[in-house]
Amino acid sequence: MTGSPLHLPHDVSRRDFIRLSAAVAAAGILLPSTKPVAAQTMTSSECELLLLAIDVARSAGAQYADGRIIRTQFEAIGAREQMITQVQSTDSFGINVRALVGGSWGFSATQVLTRDAVAAMAREAVAIATANNEVAPSETVLAQVDVFPDADWITPHTVDPFDVSLEDKAALLLRINEEALRVNNIRFSNSSILSVKEERLLATSEGSVIRQTLLRINPSINITAISPDGSDFQTRGAVVEPAGRGYEYIRGLELASSAEGWAEEAAMKLEAPSVEPGKWDLILHPSNLWLTIHESIGHPTELDRALGFEANYAGTSFIYPPEDVINKLRLGPEFLQFVGNRTEFGGCATTGWDDEGVPAEIWPIIEDGLFVDYQTTREQADWISQYTGITRSHGCSYGQNWESMPFQRMPNVSMLPGENDLSEDDVIGNTDRGILVEGRGSYSIDQQRYNIQFAGQVFWEIRNGRKYRMLRDVAYVGRTPEFWNALDTIGGPSTYYLGASFGDAKGQPIQVNAVSHGCPISLFRDIDIINTA
Amino acid sequence: MAEEKGLSSDDLKALSDRIIQLSNADQCRVNINSSWRGYTRVATNRITSAGGADATSINITSVFGKRVASVSTNSFEDDALLVAVRRSETLARLAPESPEYVDELNLQSYQDNQAYYESTGELEAITRAEAAAIAIRQAESAGQIAASYMDVRAGTRSVATSNGVYGSHSSTGVAYTLTSRTRDGLQSGWAGDEANDWNNIEGQRIADDAIAKCRDWRKTDLDPGQYTVILEPTALGMLMLRMMNSFNQRTADEGRSYFSKTGGGNRIGEKLFDDRINIYSDPAYRDAETSPFNNSGQPINRQDWIRSGTVEDLARSRFWAGQLDQEPLPSPSNLIMAGGNDSLEEMIASTKRGVLLTRFWYIRGLNPRIISYTGLTRDGTFLIEDGKITRPVTNFRFNQSLVEMLQNIEMIGPSVRVAASENSSVSTPIVVPTLKVRGFNLSSVSDAI
Numbered sequence: 007m008t009g010s011p012l013h014l015p016h017d018v019s020r021r022d023f024i025r026l027s028a029a030v031a032a033a034g035i036l037l038p039s040t041k042p043v044a045a046q047t048m049t050s051s052e053c054e055l056l057l058l059a060i061d062v063a064r065s066a067g068a069q070y071a072d073g074r075i076i077r078t079q080f081e082a083i084g085a086r087e088q089m090i091t092q093v094q095s096t097d098s099f100g101i102n103v104r105a106l107v108g109g110s111w112g113f114s115a116t117q118v119l120t121r122d123a124v125a126a127m128a129r130e131a132v133a134i135a136t137a138n139n140e141v142a143p144s145e146t147v148l149a150q151v152d153v154f155p156d157a158d159w160i161t162p163h164t165v166d167p168f169d170v171s172l173e174d175k176a177a178l179l180l181r182i183n184e185e186a187l188r189v190n191n192i193r194f195s196n197s198s199i200l201s202v203k204e205e206r207l208l209a210t211s212e213g214s215v216i217r218q219t220l221l222r223i224n225p226s227i228n229i230t231a232i233s234p235d236g237s238d239f240q241t242r243g244a245v246v247e248p249a250g251r252g253y254e255y256i257r258g259l260e261l262a263s264s265a266e267g268w269a270e271e272a273a274m275k276l277e278a279p280s281v282e283p284g285k286w287d288l289i290l291h292p293s294n295l296w297l298t299i300h301e302s303i304g305h306p307t308e309l310d311r312a313l314g315f316e317a318n319y320a321g322t323s324f325i326y327p328p329e330d331v332i333n334k335l336r337l338g339p340e341f342l343q344f345v346g347n348r349t350e351f352g353g354c355a356t357t358g359w360d361d362e363g364v365p366a367e368i369w370p371i372i373e374d375g376l377f378v379d380y381q382t383t384r385e386q387a388d389w390i391s392q393y394t395g396i397t398r399s400h401g402c403s404y405g406q407n408w409e410s411m412p413f414q415r416m417p418n419v420s421m422l423p424g425e426n427d428l429s430e431d432d433v434i435g436n437t438d439r440g441i442l443v444e445g446r447g448s449y450s451i452d453q454q455r456y457n458i459q460f461a462g463q464v465f466w467e468i469r470n471g472r473k474y475r476m477l478r479d480v481a482y483v484g485r486t487p488e489f490w491n492a493l494d495t496i497g498g499p500s501t502y503y504l505g506a507s508f509g510d511a512k513g514q515p516i517q518v519n520a521v522s523h524g525c526p527i528s529l530f531r532d533i534d535i536i537n538t539a
Numbered sequence: 540m541a542e543e544k545g546l547s548s549d550d551l552k553a554l555s556d557r558i559i560q561l562s563n564a565d566q567c568r569v570n571i572n573s574s575w576r577g578y579t580r581v582a583t584n585r586i587t588s589a590g591g592a593d594a595t596s597i598n599i600t601s602v603f604g605k606r607v608a609s610v611s612t613n614s615f616e617d618d619a620l621l622v623a624v625r626r627s628e629t630l631a632r633l634a635p636e637s638p639e640y641v642d643e644l645n646l647q648s649y650q651d652n653q654a655y656y657e658s659t660g661e662l663e664a665i666t667r668a669e670a671a672a673i674a675i676r677q678a679e680s681a682g683q684i685a686a687s688y689m690d691v692r693a694g695t696r697s698v699a700t701s702n703g704v705y706g707s708h709s710s711t712g713v714a715y716t717l718t719s720r721t722r723d724g725l726q727s728g729w730a731g732d733e734a735n736d737w738n739n740i741e742g743q744r745i746a747d748d749a750i751a752k753c754r755d756w757r758k759t760d761l762d763p764g765q766y767t768v769i770l771e772p773t774a775l776g777m778l779m780l781r782m783m784n785s786f787n788q789r790t791a792d793e794g795r796s797y798f799s800k801t802g803g804g805n806r807i808g809e810k811l812f813d814d815r816i817n818i819y820s821d822p823a824y825r826d827a828e829t830s831p832f833n834n835s836g837q838p839i840n841r842q843d844w845i846r847s848g849t850v851e852d853l854a855r856s857r858f859w860a861g862q863l864d865q866e867p868l869p870s871p872s873n874l875i876m877a878g879g880n881d882s883l884e885e886m887i888a889s890t891k892r893g894v895l896l897t898r899f900w901y902i903r904g905l906n907p908r909i910i911s912y913t914g915l916t917r918d919g920t921f922l923i924e925d926g927k928i929t930r931p932v933t934n935f936r937f938n939q940s941l942v943e944m945l946q947n948i949e950m951i952g953p954s955v956r957v958a959a960s961e962n963s964s965v966s967t968p969i970v971v972p973t974l975k976v977r978g979f980n981l982s983s984v985s986d987a988i
Contacts, residue, residue: 089635089636089637089638089639090634090635090636090637091637091639093607093608093609093630093631093634094608094609094610094611095608095609095610095611095626095627095630096596096610096611096612097610097611097612097613097614097623098594098596098611098612098613099613099614100592100594100613102592110585110586111587111588111589112589112590113588113589113590113591114590114591114592115590115591115592116592116593117593117594117595117613117614118593130591131590133664134589134590134591134664135589137589137664137665137668138579138586138589138668141586141665141668141669141671141672142581142584142585142586142668142671142672142675143585144585144586171633172608172630172633172634173633176633176634176635180635193793193794194793194795230795232793232794232795235801235802236794236799236801236802236803237801238908239794239795239908310582313583314582314583314684314686314720315582315583315587315686316582316686317582317684317686317718317720317727318580318581318582318686318687318688318716318717318718318729318963319688319961319962319963321900321917321987322720322724324986324987326724409576409592409594411588411590413588448903448904448905448913449903450901450902450903450913450914450915450936451901451915452900452901452915452917452934452936452985452986452987453900453901453915453917453987454986454987454988455987456985456986456987457915457934457936457983457984457985457986457987459913459936459938459983461905481905483936483983485986511962513962514578514580514688514690514962514963514964515576515578515690515962515964516962516964536938536982538905538906538911538938539906
């Protein structure tokens with residue numbers, strides 16, 4: 007049923023590549039490899055242009071201005087069964103400026119990097135801010151931040167994903183699909199690798215000039231099994247996580263040798279019994295729990311959301327109002343600890359400085375089960391400092407590209423592992439009748455983050471402390487505060503795992519943020535399970 | 540702010556020609572999208588962000604035999620274009636052959652549908668701010684808090700191939716949405732419009748409706764269950780935007796869709812929905828106009844998908860059509876569900892017990908075999924008893940098959956263009972009616988307001 011796979015002719019491709027390189031060299035074209043063609047670092051002339059934008063904005067009446075030159079590169083390669091379906095390289099480069107007039111912001115951006123265009127852009131940002139301030143004036147206080155006149159940061163990595171040849175990536179994807187398609191009833195296998203590089207130069211009217219290069223990589227595999235009579239199909243996806251790392255991360259995942267196992271899980275789902283709805287103990291593997299954390303802890307602790315700034319789209323928050331919840335709202339047992347962490351190794355939201363020049367940091371969000379602090383930017387810190395005692399920004403400002411006005415975005419929000427180093431087997435062993443959920447599935451939560459409904463990829467029925475059989479059609483539902491207070495047992499550092507999304511959406515115009523969440527395996531008692539069939 | 544938005548159609552043609560001249564590939568395709576976007580966002584009764592940007596992106600696809608790769612750049616200086624063309628050629632030569640690649644199209648003809656409205660293309664930041672201020676003032680005087688978003692776009696896109704295709708199309712779009720909440724956070728109301736033509740955005744009505752829906756009533760509980768519901772057009776549009784993705788023949792033929800026939804093949808020609816369901820797409824539909832071509836340069840024309848409840852056709856790519864020896868059929872670029880004559884008042888008056896739904900949030904797929912989705916009601920959920928709206932009720936999560944929804948129709952109102960995207964950006968134009976449906980599964984209560 008798997009058709010006749012077409013094998014990639016590795017040697018032929020390699021010869022082609024060598025011949026092409028020679029031809030290109032002979033033609034004198036500056037194209038040595040598959041590296042991005044763009045300059046890898048910001049030049050001094052680009053820095054001058056950015057400082058010009060800041061100066062023009064200040065001269066035009068902004069009391070504060072900041073700006074960015076950002077180059078974002080994507081490379082996507084995708085395969086379906088034994089064919090390459092997508093090879094796409096994207097390069098986008100431009101400049102922006104954000105100006106504060108009175109208490110109002112104005113923002114403008116352009117991809118035309120001439121002195122005239124940049125000056126016009128800066129004046130337009132000030133004009134928009136001025137118009138807003140006249141029509142609907144407001145107040146803005148920016149938290150103090152140290153000035154970093156010449157700073158650099160790059161995502162820790164050993165292999166830049168853009169230095170790895172397309173040929174190597176294609177061979178890996180075809181190999182993954184080939185392994186998956188060996189399994190009975192597996193009819194389709196899609197795999198892809200998305201690589202991202204952001205080169206960002208930030209300048210502020212306070213004197214900071216910060217250069218950063220952020221790398222992220224997203225491997226994706228989705229395997230489909232179809233029953234022999236065609237009456238049913240099941241999929242296994244979300245098998246591995248994106249990361250803020252280099253290509254060495256992909257090489258360490260052993261994707262090809264694992265593909266057959268994931269395919270077997272997809273095929274097993276065809277035969278698995280449908281879940282009996284009702285109350286079950288629930289063990290969430292970190293590959294599933296990270297997204298529940300993202301939705302039920304990450305989002306409601308965004309301060310702009312809590313205060314109504316996202317009311318027309320992403321929603322508000324049940325963690326509100328600040329004066330009634332900071333150091334007062336219990337969100338889980340005493341052993342529950344969450345931190346905001348922009349320094350976590352491998353995190354998709356890990357950085358050196360944020361989009362306002364605030365250095366990356368770690369801070370507590372939930373301490374001993376109690377909510378203690380929100381995610382903030384420079385203008386937000388002042389809104390809650392009287393309750394937190396913290397006057398600095400937590401450094402959560404980010405704009406997704408040169409066209410995008412920065413605003414508060416989620417840092418890596420991670421749950422710390424338990425002090426007792428319980429293993430996955432220990433946690434399963436602590437469960438008489440439960441369901442272990444692996445991988446993220448369909449997920450949905452209301453706009454104040456109360457009502458959760460999350461599915462997964464693979465569900466194991468646990469009986470008497472052991473995996474008994476696979477189930478299907480499982481989703482867990484609940485109300486966030488009760489759900490987290492039902493947390494009973496957490497695994498130790500050996501079960502800690504970083505899950506991630508490239509697609510955290512917020513804002514109007516919508517912007518996408520990449521973010522990671524670390525967590526240990528966790529056991530929740532008496533959770534409502536529904537059948538989604 | 541009233542400068543020309545993006546590059547002109549002539550500029551795009553010149554750029555495309557230049558790129559094709561530079562190409563050494565067997566075949567080459569150039570897609571250019573040049574547009575301006577302006578926006579104004581309000582929250583807590585003040586303008587929190589406003590801005591604009593011109594952006595042009597050029598996507599170059601190079602083909603050698605069946606080896607294909609694309610490179611996208613936003614730089615259109617000669618040197619940068621040459622580098623991008625050569626890079627796409629390098630990548631294409633490195634790429635393994637794509638057995639499903641179908642040759643680039645040659646000369647095509649496209650219908651001429653006017654989708655660019657100067658009223659939208661020339662909208663200035665101050666006009667956006669003034670429109671926002673109307674709602675801010677009105678919310679303030681009602682003791683409420685306004686959060687709104689106005690998204691404005693104007694631009695031109697083009698497609699050109701080395702085999703002779705050229706098409707360009709200019710369009711505008713504007714979406715304006717408003718959420719108004721009580722200061723205690725116990726009630727919320729929403730209204731919004733989306734159009735190609737700014738003159739069809741009814742700012743005053745949006746302010747009136749959102750603020751009226753946010754009446755300072757205390758919400759009361761209502762048990763979850765299966766209810767007769769009246770889906771306002773926005774609520775229905777948000778679901779139909781998802782349903783569009785199911786109109787695909789290949790996934791049906793491959794056994795991965797509701798439209799798959801058990802034992803193989805698909806269900807084109809079968810009557811699967813209520814007789815009154817007629818769904819089609821039409822790039823020339825007034826004030827929901829879209830491009831008359833897709834990215835590969837295929838013409839997009841009016842197409843029935845569901846006629847009188849029967850599946851008329853499903854989209855198939857050029858490759859899939861070739862396998863089946865059929866004509867290709869591009870995916871829809873907008874969606875229109877034909878309306879009926881039932882008014883909202885008649886729907887409410889004829890309802891003994893039901894729920895009126897304004898819009899949804901966080902809609903996610905559950906089971907593609909029955910096209911089921913989950914999501915939550917939001918910003919205006921009201922109980923109807925004995926033919927009258929009696930009180931606002933808590934929000935709900937729904938778990939609902941859209942197939943069943945389109946089988947359980949009670950009444951159909953006139954169709955209107957709606958802001959169907961959850962983030963309220965200008966999106967795929969969706970034109971749908973108010974729909975009264977029985978047996979809609981409101982599966983659990985949401986405490987969110």
